[in-house]
Amino acid sequence: MAGREQPLGRAVIMPGVRGRTALLLMWGLVAVAIAVVAIPPASGGGAGSPTRVAGAGVRSLSARGPRLSPPAAVPLATGWRYAPDPGNVGLRNHWESAAGTRLGWAPVTIPNDFNPTVAGASDRPAVGWYEVSFTGPPVTPGRSWSVSFESVRRNAQVWLNGTEIGSSSDPYAPFALPARTLRPGATNILVVRVDTFEGAGSLPEDWWNWGGIMGPVTLQGVGRVSAQGLGVMPELGCANRCGDLLVEATLRSHSAGALRPELLVSATSPDGVTSTSVRAAGALPAGSARQVRFRVPVRGPLALWSPASPSLYRVQVQVLDGRSVEQVDALRVGLRSVRVRGGILYLNGSRLWLHGAAIQEDVQGRGAALTDSDIETIVSELRSVGANVTRAHYLLSPRLLDALDQAGIMVWEQPPVDHADPALASAAGRARALALLRSTLVGDRSHPSVLIDSIGNELSPTPDTTPGTRAYIDQASALARALDPGVPVALDTYCYPGFPAQRSYSKLDVLGISAYFGWYTGPPGHSIADFDGLAPFLRLTH
Structure with missing residues (x-):
């Protein structure tokens, strides 16, 4: 549940099938939601997240003499205002332009979640507008500026000085838009419309539908x-x-x-x-x-x-x-080797035992708008239970991944492709899922803490006879190996007994099993009501 701690789960690596695929037993990991955090990167760049370096801090390593360096980034950290749009009338009334100056803007701090309580973050869609004024930096010949966002949930439209410069519909990935209408040396107004609408092409999600600007906003210099x-x-x-x-x-x-x-x-x-x-x-x-x-x-x-x-x-x-x-x-960046040999997972040549808890970016009273202290809290909580691994259903904040890199806490990462078989039945749905997988892989592949690239959560237990899911597993496993070749590829599966072995799983290195024995009843003919059924299920699966 959002904003409420639940008992932390644990994970155990088990020997694999045919000596190739390792199995991860995820006991109590699914639906565990503890406060997740985000730490700003240390000076000079975060752990694995690329940080654009200011021109004054650049020292060329070439002996070719002085160089023209890029300008310093400009954080848009203060002066933000917010106006709710409960009737969704802002676009019709042109709130992005001068008409918006008459709104009752209220000051807010970024990151900001405009529906930070469970009651306000139900499936009911919501709309909010953000505005900030700033003095435009100078523009030099051959260079320009972009507006960079760490994360906006769920959908964002962005205007600069009344002109739309772009949009984003990925709730978790960073994005940047060209600041084409920037006015150097003059006052500029940046407006961001955010909504939590889930369209016909959206994939299902089992967590709260937070809305707002969830990370820093920065002006970044763009070279030729x-x-x-x-x-x-x-x-x-x-x-x-x-x-x-x-x-x-x-x-x-x-x-x-x-x-x-x-x-x-x-x-x-x-x-x-x-x-x-x-x-x-x-x-x-x-x-x-x-x-x-x-x-x-x-x-x-x-x-x-x-x-x-x-x-x-x-x-x-x-x-x-x-x-x-x-x-x-x-x-x-960290140097490490993650391998599966004989159904066993190894880190740097040593057998790896995992024990930890899953997390959501979900904080009491702030939703997914994570502060520095939130990051410190979640790292501290994971350490307090002896966790060496955590698991997430979507790309975590770069600041949170940086903190986990520095703390030595490993991450079982996956895209928000969750219970998505109906969507995967269509080519358009698979394309959407693969796009989310791509942004997750690109966002996390420089982080040494990410030791598993899972391609989805609890898809059909019979992918061999579910054509869309089978096609997605084939395409997703190939994409993961192409973009992040040093990390094993996984799929998180149901724990239902009685289904035949699936050839589709031969595409994977690791299987994660959501162990619900003794918790739920399971579908007819595949009961998981008795906890004592777990051990024979694991033996048969192996």
């Missing part, structure tokens, strides 16, 4: 070329004594002419040993995009990330064009 969807992931070898960083991104040109960008990557160990690599991306025509993927060898003895020792490397990725630094991102 940007690296989008940046991921920095470890690849270890030599029995975990040597390794590389796999760097992947999409380079997108914002220039009217052809460019020849390079990526300059540095990784500094906790002991101060720095590895540097430059990769030329080749000619990039005006307005085009290209995926880049390369490896950076890591020098020196490796400092591995684990719950006992969550060592983090400081990584900086610069996008260069000639003497111009077009973009700089800073991350804290």
